[in-house]
Amino acid sequence: MKNIYTIALLTFREALSKKIFLFFFSVSTFVIIVFALLFGFISADSFSGGFVSSQPTSFDNSIANGIKMFLIYPLYAGGLFISIFSVAGFIPSLLEKGNIDLILSKPVSRAQVVLGKFFGGTAMVFINLFYAIFMLWVLIGLKFSVWEPDFLLSSISITLAFASIYSLIILIGILTKSSMFSLVVSYLIFFVFSPILSSRDSIFSFVDNDLMKTIFELLYYIIPQTSDLSSITTSFAVGNPIENPATILTSIVYIILILYSSIFIFSKKDY
Numbered sequence: 001m002k003n004i005y006t007i008a009l010l011t012f013r014e015a016l017s018k019k020i021f022l023f024f025f026s027v028s029t030f031v032i033i034v035f036a037l038l039f040g041f042i043s044a045d046s047f048s049g050g051f052v053s054s055q056p057t058s059f060d061n062s063i064a065n066g067i068k069m070f071l072i073y074p075l076y077a078g079g080l081f082i083s084i085f086s087v088a089g090f091i092p093s094l095l096e097k098g099n100i101d102l103i104l105s106k107p108v109s110r111a112q113v114v115l116g117k118f119f120g121g122t123a124m125v126f127i128n129l130f131y132a133i134f135m136l137w138v139l140i141g142l143k144f145s146v147w148e149p150d151f152l153l154s155s156i157s158i159t160l161a162f163a164s165i166y167s168l169i170i171l172i173g174i175l176t177k178s179s180m181f182s183l184v185v186s187y188l189i190f191f192v193f194s195p196i197l198s199s200r201d202s203i204f205s206f207v208d209n210d211l212m213k214t215i216f217e218l219l220y221y222i223i224p225q226t227s228d229l230s231s232i233t234t235s236f237a238v239g240n241p242i243e244n245p246a247t248i249l250t251s252i253v254y255i256i257l258i259l260y261s262s263i264f265i266f267s268k269k270d271y
Contacts, residue, residue: 003108007115011120015086079129084190088179114174122163169182169186171262172185174262195227224251225251232244
């Protein structure tokens with residue numbers, strides 16, 4: 001456990017040295033400042049168009065939820081886009097001659113190296129996401145007196161979506177030593193494949209082919225379910241019930257299996 005923590009800490013320091021963490025932090029801070037100024041200069045009535053409700057508390061909740069809905073998808077999409085870009089080079093950098101020799105000369109197992117890299121990168125992303133979401137939650141609470149904590153849970157679901165992609169990035173990095181290939185595959189999954197597979201039921205209503213259905217179902221479970229996790233994130237943001245909670249469990253199992261595969265392949269390679 002100590003070795004995993006040490007590798008995770010080194011990964012965090014690598015992100016700091018490459019200004020990855022600071023860039024992520026700066027983007028989060030910029031978004032927070034923009035909304036702080038927006039809320040500071042625009043009255044709460046302006047958000048409602050001057051409409052006055054007979055139930056002000058309920059109306060404030062509706063306005064606050066509308067703002068959360070406006071915020072959460074850019075936070076999800078933008079957060080994952082930056083996060084994927086930030087960690088794509090971690091494994092290829094590790095496997096460079098000299099770096100890998102130094103790591104493997106230490107009393108640390110290859111499983112600990114993989115897990116340390118995974119937890120270090122995931123922790124970096126979670127800290128930045130939670131910082132942005134927590135501060136926006138505080139701003140919304142101060143402006144509309146709405147302090148529902150469900151919004152904070154969206155930082156966990158976004159991190160889970162990132163972790164599912166990051167586990168695949170680690171596997172691809174071990175197999176190819178290419179950060180560019182990891183980026184291309186990750187963005188294709190996030191922007192193309194996952195949305196299509198998430199809508200497979202709609203596609204099946206137009207395509208009546210058992211082989212196609214089997215292929216789509218298989219791909220759905222071997223590709224990170226980022227689109228379904230996006231829906232869960234939206235539900236968390238506004239306090240709605242989660243329509244498909246099994247996605248959370250499926251994603252956790254997926255991460256475990258992909259990390260296990262990465263450890264197995266990494267342990268068989270010679271460097």
